[in-house]
Structure formats: C-alpha cells, structure tokens
Amino acid sequence: MTARIDVVSIFPDYLAPLDLSLVGKARQRGLVDIAVHDLRAWTSDRHRTVDDTPFGGGAGMVMRPDVWGQALDAVLDPGGGARPSGRVLLVPTPAGEPFTQRIAEELAGVLADGGQIAVACGRYEGIDSRVTEHYAAHQDVQVREVSIGDYVLNGGEVAALVVIEAVVRLLPGVLGNAASVVEESHGADGLLEHPSYTQPPVWRGLEVPEILRSGDHGRIADWRRERAVERTARVRPDLLAAHPATVRAARKGDAEVLADLAAATFRLACPPDMSEEDMAAYVREHLTLERFRGYLRDKHRWLLLAEVAGAVVGYTMSIAGEPVDPEIAAAVPTRPTAELSKFYVRAALHRSGAASALMDATLATARERGLPGIWLGVHGQNERAKRFYRKHGFARLGGRTFTVGSRRESDDVMYRTL
Numbered sequence: 001m002t003a004r005i006d007v008v009s010i011f012p013d014y015l016a017p018l019d020l021s022l023v024g025k026a027r028q029r030g031l032v033d034i035a036v037h038d039l040r041a042w043t044s045d046r047h048r049t050v051d052d053t054p055f056g057g058g059a060g061m062v063m064r065p066d067v068w069g070q071a072l073d074a075v076l077d078p079g080g081g082a083r084p085s086g087r088v089l090l091v092p093t094p095a096g097e098p099f100t101q102r103i104a105e106e107l108a109g110v111l112a113d114g115g116q117i118a119v120a121c122g123r124y125e126g127i128d129s130r131v132t133e134h135y136a137a138h139q140d141v142q143v144r145e146v147s148i149g150d151y152v153l154n155g156g157e158v159a160a161l162v163v164i165e166a167v168v169r170l171l172p173g174v175l176g177n178a179a180s181v182v183e184e185s186h187g188a189d190g191l192l193e194h195p196s197y198t199q200p201p202v203w204r205g206l207e208v209p210e211i212l213r214s215g216d217h218g219r220i221a222d223w224r225r226e227r228a229v230e231r232t233a234r235v236r237p238d239l240l241a242a243h244p245a246t247v248r249a250a251r252k253g254d255a256e257v258l259a260d261l262a263a264a265t266f267r268l269a270c271p272p273d274m275s276e277e278d279m280a281a282y283v284r285e286h287l288t289l290e291r292f293r294g295y296l297r298d299k300h301r302w303l304l305l306a307e308v309a310g311a312v313v314g315y316t317m318s319i320a321g322e323p324v325d326p327e328i329a330a331a332v333p334t335r336p337t338a339e340l341s342k343f344y345v346r347a348a349l350h351r352s353g354a355a356s357a358l359m360d361a362t363l364a365t366a367r368e369r370g371l372p373g374i375w376l377g378v379h380g381q382n383e384r385a386k387r388f389y390r391k392h393g394f395a396r397l398g399g400r401t402f403t404v405g406s407r408r409e410s411d412d413v414m415y416r417t418l
C-alpha cells in the first residue's frame with residue numbers, strides 16, 4: 001500500500017509547495033500519496049464556521065471539535081480497516097514535543113510500512129483539546145503533537161510543510177544518495193555536519209583548507225570529524241552530552257594528530273599580546289612532527305589523548321624525572337617527581353569535560369608510575385588555567401621566567417602531591 005499523507009487546513013493553498021521539488025517528485029513517482037483538504041468542507045452552517053470563543057475566557061478563538069471530528073473521521077477512516085499499518089494524527093503546535101530527526105525517522109517508518117499520517121493544521125489559539133483526547137483513545141490512531149521550535153507561528157501549515165519534507169526525504173527511493181542521509185547533521189552520530197567546500201579553490205581570497213585537496217582520505221576523515229565536533233561544541237553543546245570524553249595513551253601513529261593539535265592549541269595559552277611571529281616560531285621549533293615522534297619514543301614521557309565522538313580534542317604530555325631548572329628542583333618538595341609539561345584542549349571544548357577527564361587520567365598514570373608529586377608551569381596571566389589547576393589540587397610553589405621568541409615571560413610554578 002502506498003504511503004499516505006492527508007493535510008487538513010483552512011488555508012489549503014498554503015500547502016502548494018508540496019507540489020514542488022523533492023516532495024513533488026516523490027508524489028509524481030508514486031512514492032507517497034499526499035492529499036490536502038479544506039477544513040471548511042466539513043462545516044454545516046451557512047458561515048462555514050470553524051472556531052468559537054474559549055470557555056473560561058481569554059484572548060483569541062478556539063477551533064471547534066465537531067468540525068475537526070467530521071474532518072478527521074473522514075480522512076482517517078478509523079476502524080475502517082482498509083489500512084493495515086499505523087495511523088498517526090499529527091498536530092503541529094508550539095505546545096508539542098520538539099520535532100527531531102528521530103521523530104522524522106519514526107514517521108517515515110510508519111509511512112514506509114504503508115501507514116498514514118493525517119496532519120491537523122490549527123489556527124488561532126489552537127484546536128479544542130478534546131480532539132486529541134478523543135483520537136488518542138482510539139486504539140489504531142497514534143496522536144503526536146509536535147513543535148518545530150521555540151517560537152510562535154500563526155498556524156500549523158508551515159510546520160506541516162517542515163515535518164512532511166523531513167519525513168518524505170527519508171522514504172525509500174526518494175533520495176538518490178542514501179549515504180547523504182547518514183552523514184548529514186542530526187544523522188546517526190548526533191553531531192552537526194563539518195563545513196563543506198567546492199570549486200573554485202580560492203574565492204575572494206578565501207582558500208579551501210589544504211587538507212581537503214591532499215587526497216589523504218584518512219586525514220580528511222579525521223579533519224572532518226574534528227570540525228564536526230568543534231562546531232557542535234560551539235553551537236550545540238547540549239548535543240555533546242551523548243558523547244562523553246574518553247582518554248587513551250597516545251601511540252606511535254598519533255604523532256601527526258598531536259603535532260596538528262599542538263599547533264592549533266598552543267596560542268590558547270599564550271599571553272594576549274604575544275606576536276603571531278613569536279607564536280609561529282615556537283610552533284615551528286618545538287611542536288613539529290619530528291618532536292612528537294621523539295616524545296612518543298621517550299620512556300620518561302607519557303602522552304595522553306582526549307577524544308570526543310572519535311575526534312582528538314586535547315592532549316597532555318608528562319615527564320618523569322628531575323626538573324632541569326635548579327630553582328624548581330629546589331622548590332619541589334618530593335622525589336622523584338613529574339612535570340605536567342603540556343596540557344591543551346581545543347578552545348571549543350573547554351567546558352566539555354575533556355580537560356577534567358585528561359587531568360584525572362594524567363594524575364592516575366603518574367600514580368601508577370609511583371611518582372609522589374607533579375609540578376607544572378602556567379603563564380602568570382592565564383587565570384582560567386590557574387583556576388582549573390587549583391580545582392585539581394595544584395597550589396602555587398613559586399615563579400620562573402623563560403623566553404618565547406623575543407620576549408621574556410613569567411610563569412607560575414604549581415605543584416600537587418599524588
């Protein structure tokens with residue numbers, strides 16, 4: 001049986017876009033049967049009245065249940081038995097549950113099995129509440145009240161267009177490329193989509209990221225995942241609740257990812273007035289792929305990676321052994337000791353839990369190595385970082401100065417026992 005959608009509205013012309021584009025083509029190809037009905041066809045008075053004043057008073061008008069009952073009995077034919085699969089009465093309303101991709105998938109499932117969706121578009125202050133109550137009590141009708149967002153429209157018609165488009169594109173055979181449904185925002189992985197680019201390679205001085213033209217499909221997939229996670233963290237941090245950060249030891253093959261991440265995050269911890277040239281020079285000198293390969297081979301160092309939804313978002317590097325700086329060596333109260341040498345998380349993920357997970361794992365690893373204490377240097381003006389370290393049990397031991405490029409900088413030295 002063909003999937004069937006009925007829309008009932010006092011403005012059937014509002015639904016004209018259902019003839020167009022992807023939904024229009026799906027209808028022409030017989031993949032879905034859509035009928036739009038004028039609610040007033042089921043009125044019986046001379047004025048074709050569909051509404052009346054609300055019981056209990058208040059502004060606006062409420063749509064009459066008797067008219068809606070006639071209309072919905074006719075389009076749903078409940079108990080008629082001609083339609084073996086599910087029937088859904090869908091009521092767009094700002095008071096409904098948030099309409100999501102998951103609901104679109106469920107509704108597409110009903111249609112794909114030969115079911116029916118009847119969409120009741122209310123106007124004014126909505127439809128008399130007994131209408132949903134009545135059909136909800138009917139055993140083979142499922143009532144769903146959905147809202148398309150936290151704002152108010154004049155009626156359900158635009159929301160009906162939204163819901164129908166979201167559902168019809170999921171029906172088998174409607175989209176040419178099934179992978180595009182899996183890869184898009186709000187797809188199965190619950191992340192927003194990565195940015196996309198096409199020709200030309202340079203437009204108004206803006207370049208397509210070099211990596212996308214490298215042909216290295218592994219690195220491209222990593223890059224896209226990182227950008228998707230970053231964008232989701234920035235724009236929709238609520239979606240990341242489904243993707244708690246995990247931490248693992250870095251392996252030989254992670255040197256490239258580490259160098260990229262180090263270059264991207266180094267500037268986060270630099271003083272705000274440090275020049276681009278000084279930062280770039282430091283990255284070229286100290287955060288190269290070769291350096292990280294060396295670090296990963298060094299028995300005295302351990303590097304940990306934080307991942308969110310399969311993207312590497314932060315790292316730490318710790319070093320077991322005596323501090324090189326004699327002043328720090330003198331100040332550190334326990335032996336042997338460890339230095340927390342690098343601790344970076346991508347800016348967009350600073351409040352995602354990744355940093356705390358990294359810190360917990362770093363301290364746990366230091367304890368496993370039998371180290372009684374750990375120290376770190378943090379830029380004296382980096383209040384955010386110092387607050388974070390204090391929260392994780394570090395306290396100030398003293399200060400030190402060092403050079404980045406042409407500048408003298410001063411660090412706080414912090415320490416905690418393990």
Ligand code: 6GU
Nearest residue numbers: 092093148151153155159
């Ligand atoms: Cl589904 N209907 C109306 N009238 N307003 C809305 C809505 C629906 N979703 C958000 N605002």
